[in-house]
């Protein structure tokens with residue numbers, strides 16, 4: 001293993017559940033050695049899908065074999081529609097048939113769908129087995145692989161079944177983004193912009209200044225933005241692992257974003273695209289509510305649009321959007337909490353927003 005492949009390291013501080021995120025280029029081949037160094041051994045299940053397997057399963061399998069593991073590949077179909085209890089159950093069946101015991105680790109190799117279902121299976125199989133994240137989409141590298149939210153969808157709602165369960169280690173290889181479709185990359189960029197708005201005005205400015213390098217996927221720029229995104233998420237999660245307060249700031253843009261996703265039947269927009277629209281709506285709501293100046297809304301919209309993300313509300317009836325927002329699972333005591341910017345780099349979580357102002361903004 002060469003350490004020169006590792007460009008950056010972020011520690012997620014959660015007491016005895018603390019772990020490292022290693023960000024590098026070509027470092028996917030180090031995952032086995034890193035797992036061994038953490039004391040993991042024996043049989044290991046690599047969970048992936050039929051798109052990612054042909055691209056990266058070989059590198060991970062070889063790395064595990066070289067480090068003395070006995071890897072088994074567990075491939076499920078590609079798609080959000082397979083992040084379900086029946087497919088988790090399919091994985092349980094495979095693990096039980098192979099007599100995986102409580103010490104056998106799982107490796108989640110893929111995007112957020114694979115990370116979420118693998119984490120859920122790891123959290124529940126024999127009351128919890130170790131797992132490692134190898135995220136291969138930008139969204140999973142900056143968001144879903146960090147913080148320990150795992151889960152599957154239910155026919156009555158997304159992410160309704162799950163557990164908070166932290167990985168042993170996250171191996172982020174920026175080079176895997178080379179095969180990622182452009183639209184998926186941009187979708188992940190929405191979450192990167194989110195971190196700037198909610199927590200770090202300087203980072204937001206850096207994103208504005210480095211837009212071209214980011215769009216060209218220059219490795220140093222990409223590694224730097226992934227590192228800062230992970231640091232911010234780690235700081236937030238480190239203070240509020242189970243979302244009893246601060247962690248809710250990570251939902252900036254998601255209230256309206258979820259409504260847009262559900263009203264377009266999860267086919268009209270990728271998650272990040274819907275969040276992009278939601279962030280602009282929330283910034284406008286904040287401005288119209290007197291919480292921030294017009295320039296906040298303008299800069300959020302300009303950066304997202306400059307990255308090629310959608311920023312305009314689709315033609316949906318505003319009353320329908322309001323109704324969809326009201327059933328968001330994050331509503332509390334009947335009134336939805338909005339995350340609204342007060343300036344670039346700072347937000348408030350508030351129930352004090354005016355329905356008529358939101359209706360106006362949604363038009």
Ligand SMILES: NC(=O)c1ccc[n+]([C@@H]2O[C@H](COP(=O)([O-])OP(=O)(O)OC[C@H]3O[C@@H](n4cnc5c(N)ncnc54)[C@H](O)[C@@H]3O)[C@@H](O)[C@H]2O)c1
Nearest residue numbers: 051078111112113114136137139140143144149176179180
């Ligand atoms: N746990 C969390 O905290 C959290 C946070 C945000 C989102 N999520 C979840 O994450 C999921 C979305 O994740 P996503 O955006 O990564 O989607 P995804 O996992 O569906 O991946 C997107 C597409 O890219 C493909 N892919 C992955 N890596 C690739 C690569 N390197 N090259 C080529 N193709 C590749 C996948 O097979 C898929 O077709 C949702 O289920 C969402 O609920 C979880």
